[in-house]
Amino acid sequence: MNMPAADSMTMVVHSGDLDKAMAAFIIGTGAAAKGTKVTMFFTFWGLNLIKKDGARKAKLSRMHMGGLGTAMIRKLMRKNNVAPLDELISDAADLGVRMIACEMTMGLMNVSKDQLIPEAKEIGGVGTYLDAAAGAHVNLFV
Amino acid sequence: MGMNCPKPLIETRKALRKMETGQVLVVEGDHRLSKDEIPQAIEDTGDEVVSIEETGPKWVITIRKG
Numbered sequence: 001m002n003m004p005a006a007d008s009m010t011m012v013v014h015s016g017d018l019d020k021a022m023a024a025f026i027i028g029t030g031a032a033a034k035g036t037k038v039t040m041f042f043t044f045w046g047l048n049l050i051k052k053d054g055a056r057k058a059k060l061s062r063m064h065m066g067g068l069g070t071a072m073i074r075k076l077m078r079k080n081n082v083a084p085l086d087e088l089i090s091d092a093a094d095l096g097v098r099m100i101a102c103e104m105t106m107g108l109m110n111v112s113k114d115q116l117i118p119e120a121k122e123i124g125g126v127g128t129y130l131d132a133a134a135g136a137h138v139n140l141f142v
Numbered sequence: 143m144g145m146n147c148p149k150p151l152i153e154t155r156k157a158l159r160k161m162e163t164g165q166v167l168v169v170e171g172d173h174r175l176s177k178d179e180i181p182q183a184i185e186d187t188g189d190e191v192v193s194i195e196e197t198g199p200k201w202v203i204t205i206r207k208g
Contacts, residue, residue: 005186030148034183081146091156
């Protein structure tokens, strides 16, 4: 029995880990492809993912092993035709996913707007996120 | 062809977004789950699945944009 897709969903992307970011963007792009309005809010380590070149610098949460583990997973992903993270981020933008950078984290980590990828068009705070979450049926924290 | 989750779904939707109502999109692939997931996603947005054909591991889904 298929349920209809949710009208809207939100995600707080707190982690900057490659594996968790993959999960976040696969769910986000998948939902957008099903016609769901998706809002992703990038805070703390998650902010690194929407910095220019940030997707390529992301490391595994476990078994990074000084870079060897992460390199191995990226190689396995290519072998299995799993899209790389930077491609999924660009797909998310193409599908109209709203990407918001956390203003507080930007101040804390001294990140300016021009250090962010152009796909992250908005800067916002907890209120911005909560407004989106209040109207959404699916709200995730990654 | 050869794409893995969630790319078949993403590429289908990206293509549909650029199309006009009534236009037809033909999607070919071999990712098994996408054969079921693409039609579900299509129906979610009011687009129409015209046909689904399978030949071995390959499938062809024809969609009309709603």
